[in-house]
Amino acid sequence: MQDAVDDLEAMMAEWYQDGKGIVTGYVFSDDDNPPAEGDDHGLRSSAISAVFHNLACRIAPDYALEATAKIIATAKYGKELLYKQTAIARAKRAPYPSRMPTGSGNSFANLNEWHYFPGEQNADSTTPHDEGNG
Numbered sequence: 059m060q061d062a063v064d065d066l067e068a069m070m071a072e073w074y075q076d077g078k079g080i081v082t083g084y085v086f087s088d089d090d091n092p093p094a095e096g097d098d099h100g101l102r103s104s105a106i107s108a109v110f111h112n113l114a115c116r117i118a119p120d121y122a123l124e125a126t127a128k129i130i131a132t133a134k135y136g137k138e139l140l141y142k143q144t145a146i147a148r149a150k151r152a153p154y155p156s157r158m159p160t161g162s163g164n165s166f167a168n169l170n171e172w173h174y175f176p177g178e179q180n181a182d183s184t185t186p187h188d189e190g191n192g
Contacts, residue, residue: 061117061120062113062117062120064092064093065113065116065120066093066109066113067086067087067093069112069113070082070086073137080137080144081144082101082140083101083102083105084099084105084109085100104139104140107132108136108139108140111132111133111136114129115129115133160172
């Protein structure tokens with residue numbers, strides 16, 4: 059059982075990649091205390107099936123078993139769904155860049171002469187306008 063818990067901890071670390079990868083809500087164990095069987099996992103309910111099936115694929119060879127095609131397919135599609143959910147959540151938090159036009163349908167912004175969304179400048183303003191026409 060401890061081997062499966064260690065495999066789960068390793069898999070979640072691989073997926074999380076210090077916050078740059080898949081966000082599942084998994085609660086990692088402390089460095090001083092190794093993961094134990096009864097620890098709270100903290101997984102979002104939408105991530106449990108994907109984690110469960112991927113862990114099954116990962117530990118099956120430890121028990122001289124081979125994961126069935128259904129388990130492998132469920133693991134694959136579950137992980138893809140988690141990638142998509144994480145990407146959508148990150149995209150919702152991303153602000154519009156200051157070089158993005160407000161658009162003609164944004165009547166309030168156009169009345170106030172706001173032609174671009176406010177925000178931090180992402181580009182170097184010293185770049186000449188004819189750069190690349192070379």
